[in-house]
Amino acid sequence: MFKIIEARFLAENIKLFEIEAPRIAKKRKAGQFVIVRIHEHGERIPLTIADSDVEKGTITIIVQGVGKTTRELNLKKKGDIILDVVGPLGQPSHIENFGTAVSIGGGVGTAIAYPTAVALKQAGNYVITINGARNKDLVILEEEMKAVSDEAYITTDDGSYGYHGFVTDKLQELIDQGKKIDFVLAIGPIPMMKAVADVTRPYGIKTVVSLNPIMVDGTGMCGGCRVLIDGKAQFACVDGPEFDAHKVDFKNLADRNKMYHKYEQEALKHFEEKCKLTEKINTLEQAE
């Protein structure tokens, strides 16, 4: 049983939770994740640890409501309970003083890019962050990213805030300006991570991505999270989640992530109907 100490929306559909989990808070390192199961009937889903507070004994996760489980999680409030939180899982990010490091977060991926940016800064890097979103309202952790960056950029697809364009446009611009970049970390939607890999490949810039395949146990037991790295299957949960972006088979990852698409739709429909029903009952009760 894990108690939610704090819960607030950062943007529409994107919610931050601080959860009481002292053991995990003490142990987690940048790049690691937890597996969460909300209730008895719930599925186990991986969520990256965005932050932790050892003294308070809490970890922070940031959740975008996409499927049934994440939407249901986003209904949780301060004081509510999450049944299971397991971790820290995965290999911590490999952090060293690369020189100039760029940490790129796309959408809710920024929640993962942020702790790594912090760790990169602590290791003595000159840190550039590129924080991308579809529009102004979806930009998260702007202040936090700025605080750890030597240079911080926001990009929006529609130009409603910051730089008008994709994170890759900004990255390319920095390279074109002659900025010497030694390391890039990119975390976000699969097409974005692939695009970043394509930008840095010709320059031979070491590039790392954090992969988000479908996972069950998170300890290497089920093998469901296997991803193709340099043509060989590896388990994102124990070998990753971070991998050399230039070696990742992004098509295979994208295909595998669609495996349960049909079921996710069904689960969501089932959930929304149930929600509507509950709402209706509540309204009726109130009317009485």
Next chain:
Amino acid sequence: MNQLTPKERMKIPRHSMIEQDPAERSRNFSEVNLGYTPELAIEEAQRCLQCPKPTCVAGCPVNIQIKDFITLIAEGDFIGAVKKIKEDNALPAICGRVCPQEEQCEEACVVGKRGEPVAIGYLERFVADYERESGKIDVPEVKVSNGKKVAIVGSGPAGLSCAKDLREKGYEVTVFEALHELGGVLVYGIPEFRLPKEIVRTEIDGLKRMGVKFETDAIIGRVFTVDELMEEEGYDAVFLGVGAGLPWFLGIEGENLNGVYSANEFLTRVNLMKAYQFPEYDSPILDCHNKNVAVFGGGNTAMDAVRTSLRLGAKNAYIVYRRSEKEMPARVEEIKHAKEEGVQFMLLTNPVRLIGDDEGWLKGMELIKMELGEPDESGRRRPIPIEGSNFTVDIDVAVIAIGNGPNPLVTQTTPEIETSRRGTIVVDPETMKTSKKGVFAGGDIVTGGATVILAMGAGRKAAAAIDHYLQNGAW
């Protein structure tokens, strides 16, 4: 019981298990075996010749006092019989269901030399069920606490049996489990129709009532290292029973296609996450209705997976195994049950590649016929591909059930624990001591994938050695 002569005993035929009808059971998840009635159990027990030197006991990895418990059954003292078993085996309801009796106690049974052996496994199961259904489960006596703490990593059969023995001796025992439910492979791996989860829960409840503490969601190697357990958390010894939880794949083309599962994932989704009740439960599994499902492998896990696929609605459920039925490692009963339920066996057949469509979905498999050559290092005849015998079969779902390697989470963070080339933990076979002082290991993490009863045997051996070590202090 004394009235019967050996000749009369030999005349009683072996009583078969009452089972659910194959056509019906292949579409539900309820237990296949329904058990003996008390009358059948007594009659079956009367078949035992009460050998002066019971060879069956030597055939059992934990040396259950088989002769004695069978005598008690024949006398109608079922509770007495289960108590007798529990002197050596903490989990009789589980072992009575999943042990490969035909290779152990029953193989050594003298009655079996001239006919069918006494159904020792069925009798064990009967008395364990009798006790559970009576609602008066005996909790073994626990000695007064000796103030020493032992951490057990993994709540599978090795960990549970180690926990029971140490607790009885008065140790403070805590079992750490990585998953959200206790039981390890007993709950995520073995299906409901072979081992109902309720039974596992009841057996674990017994341990809780003895005072064994359990912590779920606790991954040792991550949240605490072994060193931290001993230095910071105050445990005097650690037993590692973490199992072999790292699935092997075939290394053939197409294994990452959508629709290809490891047996662990397939079974975990169904058993632990209850995917067959989707969307009431949130975890999905690919719809197998009217689909063709192929399972690669010939062990119990392969049988579990293929029979599960039938229960999920599969039209054709195939076992693809590269040797012949004789070499299959699965229990004879599981193979028999699978056949009765309609599983199609493709023997002496090996997959060459898995075939996918443009969207990355599995649509078929290419197979090659095999023949058996000379025995290999496993003692079984080596399968050799017959060149040019390739053929393809349309399938929608594939499950790879060829075994598991040792999970590296603990050894990665405790490098001074010596491991073999295969990644298993190296122990002294007598004491289960690892190369690290105070740390013991047993079960699949030591042997590689094996059976429940062997893991339990290892847990007991380790418990005895841990007791010895903590009483004497000498390593």
